[in-house]
Amino acid sequence: MTDSDTNSTPERKRGSGVKMVYDLLRDEILDLVLPPGSPIDEVQLAERFKMSRTPIREALVRLAGEGLIDTLPNRSTMVSNIDFLNMHTFFDALVLMYRVTTRLAAQYHRAEDLQVIRAHQADFAAAVAAQDALAMIATNAAFHSAIAEAGRNAYFTGLFNRLLDEGRRILRLYYQSYEDRLPQRFVEEHEDIIAVIAARDSEAADRLATIHAEQIVQQIQKLFARGGKLDIAL
Amino acid sequence: MTDSDTNSTPERKRGSGVKMVYDLLRDEILDLVLPPGSPIDEVQLAERFKMSRTPIREALVRLAGEGLIDTLPNRSTMVSNIDFLNMHTFFDALVLMYRVTTRLAAQYHRAEDLQVIRAHQADFAAAVAAQDALAMIATNAAFHSAIAEAGRNAYFTGLFNRLLDEGRRILRLYYQSYEDRLPQRFVEEHEDIIAVIAARDSEAADRLATIHAEQIVQQIQKLFARGGKLDIAL
């Protein structure tokens, strides 16, 4: 607390403040360090990062644009809630994006994409071997995000990444420090998915992605004990 | 230029400035009043709306979040370009969202949704009858957006509305004041789509939406004279 010297200490590049605050708040929200409903105090953040409220507010506007925080006009702003009532809409969107992005990856991927995908798969396998649930969530998301990138459709990757973020938040609710046996099966399924992508087999990619996605959904739904799966038999 | 009186003239509610600027800029971008590549000058906007740069910048941050403008750090900001090279990714996403939202509308719509949908269809029919191409684009988008809302999946409606916005921008390039005969067919197809939604026939909804969407895509693609339709035979 002893602010010893009075010289101006910028110590920070010009446009980097907003990105720093945005990235950190985003991580804290997705990791549930800031659980849903947590109040966001501009002044507090400003003195925490030793900058004025202006860049803080810009970061908050961005987060609000992605739906990660809710802003009441002239009132408080807080971390957005997870909508458990409409969870099925999340699952529907997630399954469909799993399918579409994997299918497109099989169609449009390049050689270098496969290397990236395999690297993420190695990370995921390592996380499973280490029984590190938090790392599993992160590396699994990175794996599927890389597949989506290989599909080269910015509209789908955009939605998919948002869904994976939201899924990260949901999964954190349950796998705080939890060991599980199921993931070994996921590792094998990932290998199969890589194989059909490499073989450019769109139909098989769609099929495997569907099974894979619905398994994940079912695993989460077991936690919620909710029925009513929506059958988008496309 | 003669700043006659010095009394403070707020004349405007506290949080309304950003929304006003955001809405107006958004419309001007989508209507191509501000064509792709147009420079956005904060100071100019500030004096145009008689407010400081702060609310202007907040509106710009939001628009950048939606990809409608591109911001170079410490450099200029301009209206984002339309990516003609990857136009097929737009079509893929558009067709899929047409299908999914129409299917979900058949499944989850309520009685009051149909009234809204039919009202938009009436507007569309009126625009076609009046040969008003610009109104056709707007009312057609509103019609399908209403269907998406009836499907009650915020993730899909979010992406779909963004796609419809982008489509509005693309179509404006060609239908500046253009008369066309095709739309009459669209009116009939819309009626058919309403019927199968009302009948809660998901499969038929999917089928009609696919045909409808691919027709629109083909019509646009004729203008581009590009081949290579991606077959997402789901």
Add this chain to the structure above:
DNA sequence: TGCATATTATTTGTCGACAAAAATTATGCA
């Protein structure tokens, strides 16, 4: 005491100003 109103305090939205970064123009030297 209980409730309505008034006062104070906190927080948000906006402003004008300044400084850093880049673009533009001017200057010097070969």
Add this chain to the structure above:
DNA sequence: TGCATAATTTTTGTCGACAAATAATATGCA
């Protein structure tokens, strides 16, 4: 003249301060 460097202008990012809006607290009256 041609080009590199320096000075100037323009534009953006950040800051501290103020005012509106709301929340919290205090006061008055039955």
